Amino acid sequence: MSARLHTAVDPRPRPRPRLWREATEALRQRRGVIRVETLLPDAVEPLAWLAAQDGSEKAFWHGRDDGSCRAALGAADVIEGEDLFARLDEAARALPDGARYLGGLRFDDSMAPEAEWAGFGSGRFVLPRVELVARGDRTVLALNAVASRDTPADLRAALDALTFDAPPLATRLDFPVARLDRPDRERWDEAIASALAAMERGDVQKVVLARRATYRFEEGLDPAALLARLTIAAPEAFHVLLSDGEGRTFVAATPERLVRVEGRRAWTEAVAGTRRKGEGAGALAFRDELAGSEKDRREHAFVRDFISEALAPLASLVAVEAPRQIEAGRVRHLKTPLRAHLRGDVTPLAAMNALHPTPAVGGTPTPEALAAIRDLEGFDRGLYAGPVGWVGRDGAEFAVGIRSGLVCGTDLALYAGAGIVPGSEAEAEWQETEAKLGAFADALGLDA
DSSP: OOEEEEEOOOOSSSOOHHHHHHHHHHHHTTOSEEEEEEEOSSOOOHHHHHHHSOOSOEEEEEOSSSOEEEEEESOSEEEESTTHHHHHHHHHHTOOTTOOEEEEEOSOTTSOOOGGGGGGTTEEEEEOSEEEEEETTEEEEEEEEETTTOOHHHHHHHHHTOOOOOOOOOOOOOOOSEEEEESOHHHHHHHHHHHHHHHHTTSOSEEEEEEEEEEEOSSOOOHHHHHHHHHHHOTTSEEEEEEOSSSEEEEEEEOOEEEEEETTEEEEEEEEEEEEOOSTHHHHHHHHHHHHOHHHHHHHHHHHHHHHHHHGGGEEEEEEOOOEEEEETTEEEEEEEEEEEEOTTOOHHHHHHHHSSOTTTSEESHHHHHHHHHHHSOSOOTTTTSEEEEEOSSEEEEEEOOSEEEEETTEEEEEEEEEEOTTOOHHHHHHHHHHHHHHHHHHHTOOO
């Protein structure tokens, strides 16, 4: 049994005796997972608040459409390792209203993770100990606990450790001292040539190949401050921060939803085909060029058809809307929204698993495209292009972890990919990935 308790507005910034007393009482009654909330008297900037807290277990989620954001600290529960889907589904069903597991999955869990991704494993989801949930000028502080193992002392310590003296996030980032591209330009050209040769043989129809650009700085980076810059550069995106609990942090400002599920209703989208956004008359030219490109329409169709076919066995209805163009940072994409009414036995995690990876981030056919990625890219994607998001009792939402980076101390690794189909050219695809990386350049001042 789970319970969510509400308290009145607490005028004191810390500690919160009423929050602690109500949580302690719920623990005594052994109510399973409990959630206690208090409304703060003043608005709090979630990312600045998150950056001010001690601890390496942090998370952040800002949905693209729901108008709220969630800054999370600590862990009341962590689900990772074997049988992740089954355990996460069971745990999510027992959550009280408002509680969510936040986390993500590796793009390709058949590959052993390289050292920088090891802490995330094949997937990792956290029920935060403390959350700051903001919507408009309303800010709620929430405390989560698991009655079978948490004690009043645990909860008191978590509350006492909080600070609300959150200085503004730094607005300036020092210029990096080095940049390393993997693959480099020569290896990239060779990878494109190999992918096109596989298409000529009929082995694969499309492969999405990615690059990793690692910037090194003289001082350690603040992931929350980095994400704050990305929210300014791409306000229309999903904004995500996930830590591995060991000092490494994944951040993303991604334009692409994988799937959102509320009850039996599901929403997803095909996003593929790219041009520069441009300015003025140039913007119109790029828009028309994208609309008229046979190569981009073909690439987009792979994704749209894959999603529609993947949803068909899970749903009583799949509706495909008309395509449109969206802007994301320096680029524009073709986008087709899709809606579905899921069967009663289909869980949100099952819907997510059926859709990942779409041809927008993997290729088609999927097994052959993934094999080509393992062979040609030369690095571990980790959470890049994997499902990242949240799971609750009655729903879930996952974005595709593109436009993303990994912060490891003084290193910031950024990722971007391009869909390779017959007719692709190595130079054009290199420039496309540079344009996608430009969203980070705009935010960080690295475009020079």
